[in-house]
Amino acid sequence: xxxxxxxxxxMGYELVSRxxxxxxxxxxLNLIQxxxxxxxxxIGANLGQFAQSLRGSGFKGEIHxxxxxxxxxxxxxxxAKDDALWHVHNHAMGSEIGLxxxxxxxxxxxxxxxxxxxxGSKRFKKNKISHTETIQISTVDNFLINDLVNxxxxxxxxxxxxxxxxxxxxxxxxxxxxxxxxxxxxISLIPxxxxxxxxxxxxxxxxxxxxxxxxxxxxxREKSDxxxxxxxxxxxxxx
Numbered sequence: 001x002x003x004x005x006x007x008x009x010x011m012g013y014e015l016v017s018r019x020x021x022x023x024x025x026x027x028x029l030n031l032i033q034x035x036x037x038x039x040x041x042x043i044g045a046n047l048g049q050f051a052q053s054l055r056g057s058g059f060k061g062e063i064h065x066x067x068x069x070x071x072x073x074x075x076x077x078x079x080a081k082d083d084a085l086w087h088v089h090n091h092a093m094g095s096e097i098g099l100x101x102x103x104x105x106x107x108x109x110x111x112x113x114x115x116x117x118x119x120g121s122k123r124f125k126k127n128k129i130s131h132t133e134t135i136q137i138s139t140v141d142n143f144l145i146n147d148l149v150n151x152x153x154x155x156x157x158x159x160x161x162x163x164x165x166x167x168x169x170x171x172x173x174x175x176x177x178x179x180x181x182x183x184x185x186x187i188s189l190i191p192x193x194x195x196x197x198x199x200x201x202x203x204x205x206x207x208x209x210x211x212x213x214x215x216x217x218x219x220x221r222e223k224s225d226x227x228x229x230x231x232x233x234x235x236x237x238x239x
Contacts, residue, residue, distance in 0.1 A: 024217045027215050028054065028057070028157075028182075029057045029058060031234070031236065032157055032182065035155060035182055035236065036155055038061065038154035039061065039148070039151075039155075040059070040061065040062070040157045041066070041143070041157070041159065042064065043066045043092075043093045043140075043160040043161070043162060043169055044066070044067070044160060044161040045065035045066055045067040046067060046072060046076070047076055047079060047109075048075075048076045048080060048088075050065075050159055051063045051065050051079075051086055052079065055083070055086075060085070062087075063083075063085065063086045063087070064089060064148070065086065065089065066089045066091060067088065067089075067090065068090065068102055068133070068135035068137075069111060069133060069135070070133065072111075073090045076088050091135065091136035091137060092113070092135050092137045092138070092162070093143075093169045093172060094113075094137040094138075094165065094168045094171075095168045095171035096172065097138055097139055097142055099135070099137065100113055100137045101113070101132050101134055102135050103129045103132055104129065104132065104133055105126060105127050105129055105130060106130055107124070110124060110126060110127045111163065112193055113168075114194055116128070116193055116194070117191060120191075120192025123192065123222070123229070127192065138172075139172030139173065140173035140180075141172055141173055141175040142172075144156070144179065152176075155179060155181045156176070156179045156180045156181060156182075157180075157183075158173070158182070158183050159183075159185075161186045163186075163193060163196075164191070164192075164193035164195070164196030164197070167197055167201075167202060167205055170209070178239065183206065183234070183235045183237070185202065185206070185233050185235070186232055186233075187230070188202075188229070189227070189230065190227070203233070206235055209237075210238055211235035211236065211239075212235060212236060212238050213234070214234050214235060214236055215234040216231050216232070216233055217231055217234070218231045219231055219232060
């Protein structure tokens with residue numbers, strides 16, 4: 001094993017035991033198993049990267065992915081077409097049911113209901129708005145109560161990556177909080193959208209609802225000093 005580690009390091013990689021739980025994917029799979037999760041809600045699905053990573057880690061259960069941008073949704077549909085337990089939905093999630101507008105950026109995974117701020121536009125060159133689309137918005141409560149068969153009886157893993165809109169998603173899940181056993185939210189140490197909550201505000205909201213942190217996983221950093229811009233925050237519900 002020492003020889004394998006040396007070879008990996010010489011190529012710029014590091015070998016890590018699964019038991020150390022240093023990988024986000026393995027950590028999520030462990031939480032899903034420990035909490036006997038019935039269904040994963042993948043909000044802000046983009047092209048289906050999160051659902052595919054769960055499948056690659058060994059999760060075989062029910063996934064519902066939500067993506068509001070029409071052209072991106074069509075690619076998501078294609079990605080999920082051969083997976084009978086992966087269901088896709090062409091709408092966003094928020095605090096209320098209705099219509100909204102989303103800013104579609106040059107890089108589709110940076111699209112948001114919020115507008116990029118000055119720092120976000122400077123740091124991420126493809127965070128420029130190409131056009132806006134009118135989208136449907138639903139809520140987690142509505143989905144679990146009215147749209148998902150036996151939804152109110154299921155243990156839920158909620159992943160929300162909505163580029164600054166995650167707290168609005170949580171506002172629309174107030175009736176379902178006790179069902180949400182695990183939560184993954186992208187939180188911002190340096191906001192890149194106008195009106196985006198700072199990570200301290202996000203953590204305060206999540207903790208007030210009974211969630212405690214099980215892991216922080218940096219996503220992007222400032223190139224000049226490696227300070228963290230965004231990170232995935234993984235939580236479990238202790239209420």
